[in-house]
Amino acid sequence: MDKVAIIGIGMTKIEADKRGDTFADMAWEAVNLALADAHMTIAEVDNVVTTSNDFWDGRTISCMAVGDATGAGQGKNTSCVEGDGTFGAFYGLTRILSGAYGTTLVTAHSKGSESVSSLITNAALDPIYDRALGLDMVTACALQARAYMHRHGVKPEDLARVSVKNHGNALRNPLAQLPLKLTVEDVLRSEMIADPLHLLDCSPVSDGCCAIILANEQRARRSARQPVWVTGVSCCADAYYLGDRDLAVPRSLAQAAKRAYAMAGIHDPAREVQVAEVYDAFTYQELMWIEGLGLAEAGGAKDRLERGDFDLEGPLPVNPSGGLLGGHPVIAAGLYRMAEAVKQLRGEAGSYQVDGAKVAVAQGLNGLCGQSHCVWTLDNRS
Amino acid sequence: MTDVELMVIRSVGGGQPFKYAVGEHGSRFFHELKEHRRIVGIKCPKCGKVYVPPRRVCGPCFAEMKEYVEVGPGGRIGTFTILRYAFIDPETGKQKPVPYGYGFIKFDGADTLFQHYIDIEDESRLKIGARVEPVFAPQRQGTIRDIEYFRVVD
Amino acid sequence: MGKKRVAIVGSGQTLHRSRRPDVNGQELIHEAVQAALSDADLTLADIDAIVIGNMDHFEGINYVDCWSVDGSGGWMKPVIKLTTGGTTGSTLSIGGYHMVASGLFEKVLIIGWEKNSESDTTGAITTAFDPIWDRLVFAGAISGLAVEAQAYMARYGATDRDAARVAVRDRRHACKNPHAQLRQEVTIEQVLASPMLADPIHLLDVCPRTDGACAVIMANEDVAEKLCPTPDWIWGTANRHSYTYLADVNFGALDSMAGAAKELFAKTGIKEPRKQLQVIELYQPYSFAGIIWIEDLGLVPRGKGAEYIWSGATDLGGELPINPSGGVIACNPIGATGLIRCAEVSLQMMGRAGERQVPEVELGLSTGFGGCMWTDMMLHGKRKPE
Numbered sequence: 001m002d003k004v005a006i007i008g009i010g011m012t013k014i015e016a017d018k019r020g021d022t023f024a025d026m027a028w029e030a031v032n033l034a035l036a037d038a039h040m041t042i043a044e045v046d047n048v049v050t051t052s053n054d055f056w057d058g059r060t061i062s063c064m065a066v067g068d069a070t071g072a073g074q075g076k077n078t079s080c081v082e083g084d085g086t087f088g089a090f091y092g093l094t095r096i097l098s099g100a101y102g103t104t105l106v107t108a109h110s111k112g113s114e115s116v117s118s119l120i121t122n123a124a125l126d127p128i129y130d131r132a133l134g135l136d137m138v139t140a141c142a143l144q145a146r147a148y149m150h151r152h153g154v155k156p157e158d159l160a161r162v163s164v165k166n167h168g169n170a171l172r173n174p175l176a177q178l179p180l181k182l183t184v185e186d187v188l189r190s191e192m193i194a195d196p197l198h199l200l201d202c203s204p205v206s207d208g209c210c211a212i213i214l215a216n217e218q219r220a221r222r223s224a225r226q227p228v229w230v231t232g233v234s235c236c237a238d239a240y241y242l243g244d245r246d247l248a249v250p251r252s253l254a255q256a257a258k259r260a261y262a263m264a265g266i267h268d269p270a271r272e273v274q275v276a277e278v279y280d281a282f283t284y285q286e287l288m289w290i291e292g293l294g295l296a297e298a299g300g301a302k303d304r305l306e307r308g309d310f311d312l313e314g315p316l317p318v319n320p321s322g323g324l325l326g327g328h329p330v331i332a333a334g335l336y337r338m339a340e341a342v343k344q345l346r347g348e349a350g351s352y353q354v355d356g357a358k359v360a361v362a363q364g365l366n367g368l369c370g371q372s373h374c375v376w377t378l379d380n381r382s
Numbered sequence: 383m384t385d386v387e388l389m390v391i392r393s394v395g396g397g398q399p400f401k402y403a404v405g406e407h408g409s410r411f412f413h414e415l416k417e418h419r420r421i422v423g424i425k426c427p428k429c430g431k432v433y434v435p436p437r438r439v440c441g442p443c444f445a446e447m448k449e450y451v452e453v454g455p456g457g458r459i460g461t462f463t464i465l466r467y468a469f470i471d472p473e474t475g476k477q478k479p480v481p482y483g484y485g486f487i488k489f490d491g492a493d494t495l496f497q498h499y500i501d502i503e504d505e506s507r508l509k510i511g512a513r514v515e516p517v518f519a520p521q522r523q524g525t526i527r528d529i530e531y532f533r534v535v536d
Numbered sequence: 537m538g539k540k541r542v543a544i545v546g547s548g549q550t551l552h553r554s555r556r557p558d559v560n561g562q563e564l565i566h567e568a569v570q571a572a573l574s575d576a577d578l579t580l581a582d583i584d585a586i587v588i589g590n591m592d593h594f595e596g597i598n599y600v601d602c603w604s605v606d607g608s609g610g611w612m613k614p615v616i617k618l619t620t621g622g623t624t625g626s627t628l629s630i631g632g633y634h635m636v637a638s639g640l641f642e643k644v645l646i647i648g649w650e651k652n653s654e655s656d657t658t659g660a661i662t663t664a665f666d667p668i669w670d671r672l673v674f675a676g677a678i679s680g681l682a683v684e685a686q687a688y689m690a691r692y693g694a695t696d697r698d699a700a701r702v703a704v705r706d707r708r709h710a711c712k713n714p715h716a717q718l719r720q721e722v723t724i725e726q727v728l729a730s731p732m733l734a735d736p737i738h739l740l741d742v743c744p745r746t747d748g749a750c751a752v753i754m755a756n757e758d759v760a761e762k763l764c765p766t767p768d769w770i771w772g773t774a775n776r777h778s779y780t781y782l783a784d785v786n787f788g789a790l791d792s793m794a795g796a797a798k799e800l801f802a803k804t805g806i807k808e809p810r811k812q813l814q815v816i817e818l819y820q821p822y823s824f825a826g827i828i829w830i831e832d833l834g835l836v837p838r839g840k841g842a843e844y845i846w847s848g849a850t851d852l853g854g855e856l857p858i859n860p861s862g863g864v865i866a867c868n869p870i871g872a873t874g875l876i877r878c879a880e881v882s883l884q885m886m887g888r889a890g891e892r893q894v895p896e897v898e899l900g901l902s903t904g905f906g907g908c909m910w911t912d913m914m915l916h917g918k919r920k921p922e
Contacts (some may be wrong), residue, residue: 001640002539022405024780028439028446042444053598054619058400060593061621061664061907067780073441075795078777079627082592082617083601091616091631098637099539100773111403119398123598128560235585235614240605255612367602372615402667433784435669441780461690461787463682463734465675469658473671484679484734486783495783497673510690526672 001263004096005220005227006378007103008038008213009339014177014327017113018207023057026109026209027069034105034211039224042071045213046101048078051088051108053331055120070107070211077101084108084279085210085335086364086374090235092214102219106212108332112205117330124368126241137281137368138202142194144247144369145284149196151248152299154287156196160187161305162283163200163325169312170322172352177206177327187283201283208329210336228342231359231379232264237372245369250292253363253373257293264377266359269294273316273377274357275344277337279365280323290318293361293375312352320344320352334364338376345380407436410450412524419518421454423492434492454489456515456535461486462500462508487514487532499531507534540756541920542636543767545643546576547879552717552748552867555653561595562607565649568749568872569609572645576753576763580609583753584641587616587631589624590650590871593660608647620777621664622677622906624648625750625874626819629902629914630773632754642756643763648875649749652868657745664907670782675734677821678742680782680909682734685824687788689736691839694827696736698842700727702826703741703865705851710862712852712891715876717746717867727823741823741865748869750876757920768882771899771915774800779908790825792911793832793903801834804915806899810835814897815884816858817877819905823865826850826858833901852892860884860892874904874912881916 010033012018012026021029027050035042048070052062059065063080072078079095081088085108092104121137148154164184170176182200190199220227236259238252239245257269266272276295280286287301295316296304304310310318319325321340324333341360343349359379366372404412407424411434414420424436428443432451440447462485471478483500485508498516500508514532522528548571550556556564565588573579586608588601597603601610601617608615616635620627625648632646658676665674674680688694704724710716722740730739760767776792779785797809806812816833820826827841835856836844844850850858859865861880864873881900883889897918904912 019403020406022403022408025405025438054592055398055598058398058402059663059665059667060591060660061619063620063777064664064780064907065666067777067908068437068439068441068444069780071444072777073439073780074444075442075776075778077773077775077799079618079631079775080620082589082619083599087616090614091618091634094634094638094640097539097639098634100634100637114401114403115398120598123398123596124603126603127597235616236612237602237605237610237615239611240603252612256614367599371602371605400667404668408668435781437781441778441784461683461687463679463686463737465679465734467675467678467731467733469662469676470656472656472659472663473667478675484673484675484683486683486787494781495785495787497670497783499673510686526669 002097003217004093004230005215006212006342007215007220007223007225007227008034008040009342010034010037010211011175011336011339012209013175014206014208014329016177016204016206018111023065023109023111024069027066027107030107030209030211031070031105034213038213040213042074044103045071045105046103047095048072048076048105049081049088049092051081051085051331053082053110055123056110056115056330058115066107071105083366084364084374085332086338086376087235087366089212089335089338090233090374093230093233096214096216102216104214106214107209108335109209110329110331111207112330113207117205138197139194140242140368141282142197145196145282147248148284148288154302156188157184158302159201159283160184162280162286163187165311166280166319166323166325169320169352170326173322173326176322177204197282203281203324203328206327206329208332210332210339212335212339226346226380228345229379230376232260232377234259235374240371242369247369250288250370253289253292253370256373256375260375260377266377270296273359273361275320275354275360276318277321277340277362278318279334279337279363280319280325281328285370286318289363293363317354320349320354334374337362337364341378345378407438411435415528416522416524420452421489422450423453425449425451431493432491433494434489434496451491453491456513457487457489459485459508459510459512459514460488460495461510464502464505483508485532498529501531501533512536540637540639542633542754542756542770543760544752544882545755545760545764545767546572546753547751547882548572548575549715549750549876549879550748552715552746552869554717554744554746556747561651562604564651564747564749565604565607565647568751569647572751572753583609583613583643583645585614585635585644586610587618587628587635587644588647589618589628591619591621591624593663594655594870595651596655620907622870623874623904623910623912624871625876626878626904626912628875629752629878630775630912632752633770633773636754636756642759644754646752646754646875647749648872650869650871651747652745652870653747665782678734678737681822682737684787685736688828691788694842696728697724698827699741699823700724701845702823703727706859706863706865709852709860709892710866713861716862717744737822743821743864743868746867746869748872750872750879752875752879766886768885769917769920771917771921772800772804773914775912777907777910782908785909790829790832790909790911792909793829796911796913797833800913800915809833810856813856813899813901815860815881815894815900817861817880817902818858819864819874819877819903820859821864821905857894860894877902877904878914885916885918
């Protein structure tokens, strides 16, 4: 794969309700932060890929709302991916690798505050067979959590530790929505939402927008910023119907990770990856995705977590930013993971910096129970 | 093929309750409309274009706009049509009453058009360039319906 | 790796109909996928990635990229959804192009689909527009197009009779296309006598509502010629989704088409489109567009569109046939429509367009339309580009 780098990032604060902001206002903020970060003007953006979801935004052709705010009004070539921001960035990457464009501006946004999330995610259920059962993202993920816990003897305390870690990490991230000092007991005593998921096992549904700027090698080397190189990337979708999958096994994630690592020449991810930003929409997901990413053995994440391996001070910090438990703008979520990984590799993560981090993995997902994943490996060395 | 009845399952999967943020620019527009029956647009500092309704960004210039400008309330028909076919209004779930006049109005002083109803009591008066003025709702609530419709005054 | 030339090596379409109660959405998708695989003599195992799209609110299903995996064949493959409203199909063709050209994937399956019968089409299109400013008045695609026609007519004196001639052309062409939904000719008088939907658009001026799917397989230059004796080479793409608010649009001309054409033609060496192109599949959702937008394409000067249409130049057998497939007026499964334009041009380039084949094609154009008067376009060629 030709060399492509991330040369600019911009993230709005993640909040429960950005009442004063339209989608366009959020996009304007994130895009300008990214341009300023890259020391670029919009004229140097060769094309734009926005990422949004029509259901979450309450308008089909959701990309229409952010056109002017992202440079579409300037006569640029643009497109829109409907899925997590990691997929938007993936398509944006192909538009550089194809030789068509030197830089791509990628944005991803949603405002969970504007809708009823359980209705939005219930709409992901097949209307013929499943929707009338009333499942939504939380209840479907509760099924998966139970399957995973049963398979590997994972306890509620193990899940709770993820929440304690991530909300605690969020204390150091000024953009996070939910910085909280918690104990395992706090999590276990929080309201049971859908067994086995307590309130504090669940991410909130937030508002936010993230923008990143990708550049080909030539443009990246001219950049005023230290480029963070994309060394590997892959996507993979598992089966749709929940009953068609072994919910306890993150099969599609494992395949995407394997392919990304192969591209990057990473042979022993558990040792070679120095920081990971993963899609912790729920506590159990962080454990599952750590394993799917090859950062722990199947069922082994809980022990590594308990030992402190994934803490900020540990050998492999996971979600030093606080992750999605710290604030979850759906759709933008994976792009925030990428942006946070970039901060780490630039040494710009301030009080949640992972010292000397050179190799990061960022992961996003789309669909129920992590059906479809996109894995990125990043490196700050040329 | 089969002799089984081909079924349909009904769902309101697409019909979700929403609360859309209007944003500060739109809120200003509706405030002026509701309280003062005034129409405001916003002017681009780079190209000078006046946009109605006001919004943050001039797309072609990729510039932030801050200068509100009063426009109208009268204007001209930029383009229009008369809707004659029935369809379900997605906002109400009910059939839209037809026929109705659908217009793009250029307020005096504005450079872009503004969508709203045009009265079609006399269809022949609807022409591009015809002068129109808004008919304000007596009780206004800060929505697009604070203007009931536009009427041709030529 | 990277920067590969790309060709279409096969495509498939369902038999598009106003209603397909015999299939659910997944099955509809699968029909097109099977047709494309069969056309290219490939199996799903040969496919490296899937790009899929539709307009969500027509079927009311969220995360369609995930839901559709059984039908699309995307199981354990990279699957990405692109969606941009009416332009979705053409956005998808552009997406597939970049995915293959990037060198990351050798063969990509592109799928556009829509089951318009499953919802109220106009209601769903209305939700595409701004909820605060536009939805009160907006009446779906037709209203947005009628106002364009009014503006053009006021400026250039065209009439609905001129537009009807476009409808007559497309409906006649559709009779030779087994996939098209509407395969019955209409006369000018019939068009003008059909119910007025939104002045000046009559029922027969405008696209129907369709259930249908289309799948296109693109491959890189390393394998394209092994898979297909005469593949359809992609010479270039350009698009403009320039307006965010419908009322910002400069009605009476299609700015986005002019902008996209200028860019595409400049980078592919098209200086005289009328001479250098042999076929155009124009995403033309209503008849008047057939007059107005060919001016924006640069085929004829402003105001001369109607004259060109009446000359017969754009009929099959004419100098530059437009919509030999019958186009959008004969068939419109919205998420697929733009991709069907691409597939139809590929059939022309491959010499496999049957009764609707344009003779001696070298270069062809497929376009997409939708949203706030947006345009996508793609240039196809019989020979490999430089």
